[in-house]
Amino acid sequence: xxxxxxxxxxxxxxxxxxxxxxxxxxxxxxxxxxxxxxxxxxxxxxxxxxxxxxxxxxxxxxxxxxxxxxxxxxxxxxxxxxxxxxxxxxxxxxxxxxxxxxxxxxxxxxxxxxxxxxxxxxxxxxxxxxxxxxxxxxxxxxxxxxxxxxxxxxxxxxxxxxxxxxxxxxxxxxxx
Numbered sequence: 001x002x003x004x005x006x007x008x009x010x011x012x013x014x015x016x017x018x019x020x021x022x023x024x025x026x027x028x029x030x031x032x033x034x035x036x037x038x039x040x041x042x043x044x045x046x047x048x049x050x051x052x053x054x055x056x057x058x059x060x061x062x063x064x065x066x067x068x069x070x071x072x073x074x075x076x077x078x079x080x081x082x083x084x085x086x087x088x089x090x091x092x093x094x095x096x097x098x099x100x101x102x103x104x105x106x107x108x109x110x111x112x113x114x115x116x117x118x119x120x121x122x123x124x125x126x127x128x129x130x131x132x133x134x135x136x137x138x139x140x141x142x143x144x145x146x147x148x149x150x151x152x153x154x155x156x157x158x159x160x161x162x163x164x165x166x167x168x169x170x171x172x173x174x175x176x
Contacts, residue, residue, distance in 0.1 A: 005054040008165035012158045018150035023126075023134065026157035031123035033160035034115040037067060040167040041108055048176055049108060053166040058098055060170065063163050065103040066094060068111035068118070074156050075122050081138040081149055082129075088139045126153060 018026070041049065041064060049061040058066065073092055080087045097103060129149065137146035147155075170176075 005057070005169075007162065008169050009158070009162055012155055012162075014147075014151050015154050018134070018148075018154055020131070023150060023153060026153045027123050027126045029157035029160060030126065030153070031119055033067070033071075033164070034112065034119050036160070036164050037064065037115065037167075038112050040164045040171070041112075044171075044176065048174075051170065051174070053170045057166070059104070060167050061106075061108055062098045062103050063166055064108040065106060065111045066098055067160065067163055068114050069097050069103070070094065070159065071115065071122070071156065072118055074152060075118060075125075077138050077147075077152065078122070078125065078149060081136045081152075082125075082133060086137045086139055086146055088141060091141060 015022070041060060044060065049064075050059045052059050053063065069092070077089050080089060126149075134150045134153075135148050137148050138152075139146050
């Protein structure tokens with residue numbers, strides 16, 4: 001059973017095949033994530049931003065900063081996959097990154113602004129890809145098989161909605 005506090009929109013399932021229509025939808029989701037995220041935290045004060053969305057989870061502030069950290073890594077993986085032959089990417093320790101000073105204390109507007117620019121470039125790059133380029137791959141050291149650009153795009157479309165749901169779910173629960 002999926003824990004709704006951990007996975008409010010359900011878990012991610014890696015698709016084997018991504019149609020052009022699905023890919024376009026995923027790119028649209030990636031492009032609008034900064035807007036959705038900004039809307040989800042609009043009007044929250046520091047005490048609210050420093051509230052954990054679930055016991056043992058991150059604060060809303062950490063979630064916002066995690067989205068930038070994670071998505072800038074994904075954008076880099078895209079560029080590596082486009083310019084190298086099945087590169088092995090370097091993962092990062094998201095839990096440790098979320099405990100760094102900036103993730104715990106920086107104003108969310110810093111990451112929101114960086115996400116605006118990042119997602120504009122990311123969506124532009126994704127929309128420019130040919131079907132052949134979308135099948136280019138990278139290897140994650142923790143994965144038994146390579147990830148295609150199509151699959152990674154699907155995952156990050158889900159990832160943004162997943163974390164926005166953490167925020168909106170807490171807001172609803174708390175009446176904010």
